[in-house]
Amino acid sequence: MNTLxxxxxxxxxxxKPEGGPDQVYIDRLYCHEVTSPQAFDGLRAxxxxxxxxxxxxxxxxxxxxxxxxxxPITEPLSKTQVDTLERNxxxxxxxxxxxxxxxxxxxxxxxxxxxxxxxxxxxVCGDSHTSTHGAMGAVAFxxxxxxxxxxxxxxxxxxxxxxxxSIRVEGELGPGVTAKDLxxxxxMKLTTSGAxxxxxxxxxxxxxxxxxxxxxxxxxxxxxxGARGGFIxxxxxxxxxxxxxxxxxxxEEWDKAVAFWRTLKSGDDAVFDREVVFDAADIKxxxxxxxxxxxxxxxxxxxxxxxxxxxxDYMDFKAGECLLGHKVDYVFLGAxxxxxxxxxxxxxxxxAGRRKAPGVTAWLVPGSWxxxxxxxxxxxxxxxxxxxxxxxxxxxxxxxAMNDDKIPAGKYAVSTSNRNFEGxxxxxxxxxxxxxxxxxxxxxxxxxxxxxxxx
Amino acid sequence: xxxxxxxxxxxxxxxxxxxxxxxxxxPARFLKATTRxxxxxxxxxxxxxxxxxxxxxxAGFVLNDSRFGGCILVAGENFGSGSSREHAAWAIAGYGxxxxxxxxxxxxxxxxxLNNFVLPVQASAAFVDELxxxxxxxxxxxVRVDLPAQTVxxxxxxxxxxxxxxPYKKYCLMNALDDIDFMLANKSKIESYExxxx
Numbered sequence: 166m167n168t169l170x171x172x173x174x175x176x177x178x179x180x181k182p183e184g185g186p187d188q189v190y191i192d193r194l195y196c197h198e199v200t201s202p203q204a205f206d207g208l209r210a211x212x213x214x215x216x217x218x219x220x221x222x223x224x225x226x227x228x229x230x231x232x233x234x235x236x237p238i239t240e241p242l243s244k245t246q247v248d249t250l251e252r253n254x255x256x257x258x259x260x261x262x263x264x265x266x267x268x269x270x271x272x273x274x275x276x277x278x279x280x281x282x283x284x285x286x287x288x289v290c291g292d293s294h295t296s297t298h299g300a301m302g303a304v305a306f307x308x309x310x311x312x313x314x315x316x317x318x319x320x321x322x323x324x325x326x327x328x329x330x331s332i333r334v335e336g337e338l339g340p341g342v343t344a345k346d347l348x349x350x351x352x353m354k355l356t357t358s359g360a361x362x363x364x365x366x367x368x369x370x371x372x373x374x375x376x377x378x379x380x381x382x383x384x385x386x387x388x389x390x391g392a393r394g395g396f397i398x399x400x401x402x403x404x405x406x407x408x409x410x411x412x413x414x415x416x417e418e419w420d421k422a423v424a425f426w427r428t429l430k431s432g433d434d435a436v437f438d439r440e441v442v443f444d445a446a447d448i449k450x451x452x453x454x455x456x457x458x459x460x461x462x463x464x465x466x467x468x469x470x471x472x473x474x475x476x477x478d479y480m481d482f483k484a485g486e487c488l489l490g491h492k493v494d495y496v497f498l499g500a501x502x503x504x505x506x507x508x509x510x511x512x513x514x515x516x517a518g519r520r521k522a523p524g525v526t527a528w529l530v531p532g533s534w535x536x537x538x539x540x541x542x543x544x545x546x547x548x549x550x551x552x553x554x555x556x557x558x559x560x561x562x563x564x565x566a567m568n569d570d571k572i573p574a575g576k577y578a579v580s581t582s583n584r585n586f587e588g589x590x591x592x593x594x595x596x597x598x599x600x601x602x603x604x605x606x607x608x609x610x611x612x613x614x615x616x617x618x619x620x
Numbered sequence: 621x622x623x624x625x626x627x628x629x630x631x632x633x634x635x636x637x638x639x640x641x642x643x644x645x646x647p648a649r650f651l652k653a654t655t656r657x658x659x660x661x662x663x664x665x666x667x668x669x670x671x672x673x674x675x676x677x678x679a680g681f682v683l684n685d686s687r688f689g690g691c692i693l694v695a696g697e698n699f700g701s702g703s704s705r706e707h708a709a710w711a712i713a714g715y716g717x718x719x720x721x722x723x724x725x726x727x728x729x730x731x732x733x734l735n736n737f738v739l740p741v742q743a744s745a746a747f748v749d750e751l752x753x754x755x756x757x758x759x760x761x762x763v764r765v766d767l768p769a770q771t772v773x774x775x776x777x778x779x780x781x782x783x784x785x786x787p788y789k790k791y792c793l794m795n796a797l798d799d800i801d802f803m804l805a806n807k808s809k810i811e812s813y814e815x816x817x818x
Contacts, residue, residue: 179813180806185788188806190813200705202654211800216810228652242652249654293704293728307728309706310656311735311798319803321810325786327727357639358698361727391701393727457639457701475637565648565703574673586643586702588668 167432168329169398170364173304177287179321186323191220192286194316195272196259198225198250199567200291204314205253215257217320222281223254224262226271227567231530231557234264243568257317270533270559273297273501277381278535280410284399284426289316294501294583296387299396300380302403302429304364306394327393328438330363331431334371336445341617343511344379345503345581345600347371348386349451349461354443357459358391363439365395366431371445372397377406378507385502386583389458398430450616453585453598454482460585464603464615465489479587480595481575488597488613495578496527496608497590498601500564503581504532506539508601513545515605515619521553522611528570529554530562552609566591579607621658621713623737625793628718629764629775631690633682634755640695641702642729644669646711653707661707662714683715687759694751695722699740700729709736719765721772723748734789735798741765741772741783750779767794 180188196204201223208214215221228243238244247264254261262268268275273294276282284302289295291313298305308322316322332351352359365387367380375383380397387395397403404423407413414422449463455476462468468477470484477483498504498512509531521527529549531537537559540546546556563570564582566589572578574593581604585596599607602616650664669681677684693712699722700708709732712720720733721741733740743751751774754761762775767790773780785793792798803810 180809182788182802184786184791186786188803188809190810199651203656203706206655207800213804216807227648246652246654291704291706293702295704307704309704309709309728309732309735311706311800312731315799315803318800319807319810321803321806323788323799323803324731357701358724358726361698361724388702388728391698391726457641473638565643567648567651584641584643584702586641588647589643592647592649592668592673 166436168435168437169366169429169431170304170329172429173285173287174326186325188321189287189324190321191289191316193281193288194221194313195276195288195290195295196221196223196250196313197227197272197290197292198246199227200310201253201313202246202249203310204317205257207314208257208317213318215259215317218258220320221259221317223250223259224269224272224275225250225264227561227565229264229560230568231528231560231562231570234558240569267534270535271501271504271561273385274504274532274536277301278410278533280407280413283407283413284403285429289322293388294385296392296394297381297385297501299384299387299394300377302396302399302426304394304396307388327364328362330360330365330392331437331440332365332367333369333440333442334367334445335369335442336371338371338445338448340620341450341602342448343600343602344375344382346448346451348383349453349458349598350448351443352386352389352459353451353461355390357389357457360387361391363392365390365392367395367397373400376507377402378505381505382502386458389583399426450600450603452488452603452613454480454488456480456585456587458583458585458598461598464613489615491613492577493525493579493607493612494576495572496525496604497563497578497580497582498604499528499530499532499562500582501532501561502583503601504530504536506536508581509536509540509545511601512605513548515602515616516552516554516609517548519552519609521608525608525611527554527608528557528563530557531559533559563590565589572596579604579613621737622796622798624796625718625737625739625767627764627766627768628691629762630692631760631762632692632694632751632755633688633690634752635682635693635695636752638696639698639701642700642705642708643702645700645708646705651705651707656710658710658714660714661711662716665711665715688755691716691718692763692765693717693720694748694755695720696748697723699725701726704728706732706736709733709738713738721748721751721763734793737793737796739765739767739793743772743781743783747774747779747781750774750777
């Protein structure tokens, strides 16, 4: 009761049908090429249009190659899917940021950086990592394609109101411990179903001290705890990030908006359905050893006894094993989890003055063209090139390997992405999830390495 | 596929694995389709567990085991975690499953099943464990799922449980209606909401 989640959700109720889910108004719908074509087909079959086309933003990101984006996509199915999104966006009068558009990138990177995702909003997309936008102080969650069609048709969604959960983290994160490690730690503690049925509000001094990029990483991973979404009440960090962004309010409207946004917080008397508290001092750099993101441990830890044998067999690891020094074949920096400017700064802080280890293939993929331009403006591309790395063109890339960036079967990757499921990064691929710092430490040594050695 | 749902009696396919994620149900490389051909997705259900790299069926995976069949899939904890891809629900429906019984479901996938007229039945661990053991011992074991009564029954042991479903969704399933039919009938409320926010 009286949580920020209640306030935002309740302010968007259009109707409460008897015995049914709430009919919730949606401020922003994002569409990418993978989960939208069947929704557009559905509208055509019903002979209807999008009710509020101005609230819908489309961009391809999953299939886009990370090189030669100025040329047609060579893989025919990927090309068809991307072309289909463009055609649908045009037909239905929706904003479209195509490949090579300076506005293109991963939808969950582009939304916040353009100021499209704002505090107090309801935001959905046919993508589970829509929870990312919660960092802006919005209620944002992933939906299926039938629900995408529903939102296109009515700008509303029928949804049972989730329960509310407070995750409070207090204290200072240690050196080399990032928002990604915090999230991996929470997943280890809560498991991948620990927050099923809940919407998370992240609170406490640790969360407040995170940068906007860090908050986006943390909110992004809410779904990996099973939560519908996770968000952080907006504050000065949020307002400072948003000010001047393309779709953020301007002038007098800005002042009015900020005044409203300042009211967006849980009441002192707020009652959550569930509350958990963690101490930042307990968190070390983390790495996963298994086949779901909850199977993580401190980087200097050992794989717990009792780990599912199916996962150990897939990874070719043993219970009791420490991963430090384990060979790494691939390093992936990017994804909606860690494809922002701060992630590239972190990676470069370790890569600078060192060399990529021979035998490591590294894919450094900015989350958007805006991130890529910022990397170049800060000269990070030169630093990374001097260390033997190449910055690729933006997209989801090896996070789910729908383009050419696939980790080969049996190979080990340290990835800054969000999922280590069997075959996620390519059939047979073996993924260890970690922070950009840990990824960089692996990239320059060729083995799993504690990033604190480089601080 | 829109179809009316009331009572189903069927043998079961056991999949006693926890945390089955939607990447396993339908791997990402099958998400490039731009149409909703359930047959295509059904043919690739659990593809990487079901077929080797040459496309030959893997012995030992339950969908390749001729002893087991039927339109009820019995899973473990946290079924359908991970990606929101509705293609996972299309694959389950396309294969011919009409019910998934599990100890728990991931939220988005559960909605996706309901929106595709596949009924997710959350049962107790005791019920599911007994059922898994029962199917392993006797693949001809049948389960009765009664949506109007909201009960699931192991027809060998007679153990029966009630399950939860939102009344609205139950109505949709029993009458083969989808959410959009409902929403389009509610347009005036959407417009008055928008006016109130201006």
